[in-house]
Amino acid sequence: MRKAITLLGFLLVAASLSAAAGEVRNLRVWASPDSTRAVLDLDQRVDYRLFTLDNPSRVVIDIDDVDLDRVLELDEEHSGVIRRVRHGVREGHDLRVVLDLEGTVRPQSFLLAPAGEYGHRLVVDLYPEDGQTAEQRVREAVQSAQGGERDMIVAIDAGHGGEDPGAIGPSGTYEKTVALALARELKEQIDAEPGMRSVLIRTGDYYIPLEERYARAREARADLFLSIHADAFRDRRVRGSSVYVLSRRGASSEAAKWLARSENRSDLVGGVKLDRDDDVLSSVLLDLSQNVAMEYSTEAAEAILGQLARVGKQHRERVERANFVVLRSPDVPSVLVEVGFISNPHDEANLNSGTHRSQVAEAIVNGVRRHFFETAPQGTWIAANREGSRHIVERGDTLGVIAQKYRTSVSRIRQANNIDGDVIHPGAVLVIPAGS
Incomplete structure (x- = not known):
């Protein structure tokens, strides 16, 4: 009877430990002109370590006490500096994720609490050493x-x-x-x-x-x-x-x-x-x-x-x-x-x-x-070209009204602005012919 109780206790402890293990649910990658971001979706907060290796360049992420029940796939369209993703079990209960890279990077990583539609996340930002800031x-x-x-x-x-x-x-x-x-x-x-x-x-x-x-x-x-x-x-x-x-x-x-x-x-x-x-x-x-x-x-x-x-x-x-x-x-x-x-x-x-x-x-x-x-301040093209030679169309303006204001003709305004008809829109800038 005592053996049965001991065995039952062992199974309950094992089940508890198994339930306490976290899970990596997904990998998402976003590439910008300045960096590449890899995001691991998690079901809870985790402990992890990150380091880099050379020849070839790669980033290694060790995450304690997590399971992975799917292959982490890389979307090539958004992969940025990441060439390939590998992963495997480490020491029986930890997960190692390896990011094979196009070149040397400066990694930055942090954990995010749940927000919006997302749960816990481990974020790794990769900044190319020779990249343009x-x-x-x-x-x-x-x-x-x-x-x-x-x-x-x-x-x-x-x-x-x-x-x-x-x-x-x-x-x-x-x-x-x-x-x-x-x-x-x-x-x-x-x-x-x-x-x-x-x-x-x-x-x-x-x-x-x-x-x-x-x-x-x-x-x-x-x-x-x-x-x-x-x-x-x-x-x-x-x-x-x-x-x-x-x-x-x-x-x-x-x-x-x-x-x-x-x-x-x-x-x-x-x-x-x-x-x-x-x-x-x-x-x-x-x-x-x-x-x-x-x-x-x-x-x-x-x-x-x-x-x-x-x-x-x-x-x-x-x-x-x-x-x-x-x-x-x-x-x-x-x-x-x-x-x-x-x-x-x-x-x-x-x-x-x-x-x-x-x-x-x-x-x-x-x-x-x-x-x-x-x-526009002095020293800009707009400041140099606005005084006496440009008119911003306002509501109610017509070519006739504008021509009268600047003592010129409608035909000259049409010619200077390549206007065929009489339609002008508020906000448009019209060139007023020189010598008007």
């Missing part, structure tokens, strides 16, 4: 124009990315996907504008911490930072575009507060090691230089909002304010544009339309152009 890449993308008259720089930030899909529409559309598609369309249109140049903060499907996004805009010496989103609201009937600037006091509406809270959680979902508590993270140095930036932000936001009214329903007819982390640059005017609510089926369908995205991008560019032609 984000700062170098951004600088090269925005080299000043020749001739002493620089371009006005617009930093375009596609919200979310990688681990963080953002909001998800009723038919499964990811906010990160439409935000990047619209950002690319914006870049193409801005780069076609005389005196303007753009840089994409996020160029692919990967995550960038919120503070690093506006830091890259500062590195680019951007004149304007645009953060592009298509968020969700708990009421799926809510739809339409809206424009936001930073608030230092409080949100201008309940929806603005809700959206800011949702967006500011992106670092937890996207995977950022936060070494400071939330109170410290939330206290940014908002000095006098930021007061000036906030004034410019409001002016730019109003110009953009006025143009967005031409391409669909607006959620708010005024510029909204909320404490978005991504808008906290101390010296770069920053605007967050919600191009629609992806939680609304009608908006989701629009955002999946290339034609609609092109129209939205055109409206934003018209607003940015209008803002720059009013605020």
